[in-house]
Amino acid sequence: MIRSREIVQEIEEIRQRGRYSTTRSELSTRLFDIERAFQRHDQSQKELTKYFPVAIIACIEVYFRMAIKDMVDSGEPFLDRAQSLPSGLKLDLSILKAVHGKVITIGEFIAHGIKISRLDHIERAITALLGVGFLTAIGTTTNRWASEIRGKPLAPILSNPDEVFNDVSRTFELRHIICHEIASAYEIDHEEVERCFRNCVTFLRAANELISETIHPGAPLTQTAMNIAAGESLMEAKRLLYKACENVRSRLNQGELLAFDESQEKWQSYCDAWALFVAGERSMGGTIWPVIYAGVAHATIDRRLEEVGKWKRLSDPA
Structure with missing residues (x-):
């Protein structure tokens, strides 16, 4: 069993490995680097192709932990709703001392204990905090930048939500196969990886738009x-x-x-x-x-x- 002091240390180390102070900046920078690497990689290098489902799922898992942290730390109504989140961590005196001493935040502690290894895990957690169905909400989320800055008509970021959700779920499966099995007889389908990768990126951007607007409605765009x-x-x-x-x-x-x-x-x-x-x-x-x-x-x-x-x-x- 992980001790409370180790949990606090893990949270501190995770924070220290980040470069920026905002979730949006961390996500944007990481996605830019991964997308550029995907565009440049040689499709014939099948072993390298396996990297991208792993990398994009890592982004998804880390982003949603950061998003949960941001929502909870922003206060009500998210702090109250966080009581319904299933957590594998127990609150004890060591954790209370760390929170009281501002070593870690309540949001960091709660997010650290949330299981995020499938799309339905994410859906349950974010739905609980938003108070509305996450997948329904993200399916109608629009891009403020495109409409307010570039003058484009308002349109959902996800043009085909069901396809996106299916591909996100499939990418979780691919990550599991690649990371936890040798799977020597399994052939990587580059077209499938590319489609899943693109839809995961779109999913992340739509989620970031939805959650950012929920926490900071009407925030500056440029x-x-x-x-x-x-x-x-x-x-x-x-x-x-x-x-x-x-x-x-x-x-x-x-x-x-x-x-x-x-x-x-x-x-x-x-x-x-x-x-x-x-x-x-x-x-x-x-x-x-x-x-x-x-x-x-x-x-x-x-x-x-x-x-x-x-x-x-x-x-x-x-």
Whole structure:
């Protein structure tokens, strides 16, 4: 049996292996790389062809864990609905301490214990959180970018939902055969793999559109709009931190005030340096760099805001 401390460590390690702070960015980057590799690979290399069902199912499983995490961590009504999710993990004191200490989130813990090895597993979990049938909802999901930015008529992303769902289920089967059987007599059908791969990619994009719109309805679509929104959110976080710091400063004597201001100045240098480190070189980050930088800085400010907000003198009454 996996111990609670090992579960917490697993969740932390999974988070550390991600590059971006948002599910949408992680999915978009990974899908772009896999699609490009699929387009370039030699169809005669049948052993290499086996890689793609495995890779795309890995994307599906990881994406839906991240989506469950995002929905639960966004609060109600998803947090309440999460009680009905079947989980293989038990909540104990070690987990409670990790959540309380913000080592992991409630969403990460719940998502980590959900079984996602078939389409019906995904359907049950996401239906429970959405409060409506997931496969029905995804079948009518439209692409806001295509209609609002490119001016195309509104149309469902999945033109043939039943075919897509069948191919997603089939890809899970192919992944199982490839990963868990030698299957030396099994011949890979490249046409089937290609069709399943394409429909899995479409399925993921439709699911991401549905879930993103459910959590953040009407969110900015263009990179410029996202950059502006991220910058505005960061400015608001800075304003709240400034207000919290002023509240602390009003309660300090002269000696304490100098020490606090010095600590805040050093913290600000750390915040800037950490955000730059995670976001990487501006010239290499492309148009998404401001969103990544702002997201990291915002998270760091949130932690500092909690520290400052809870500060008390040791001599203060409890």
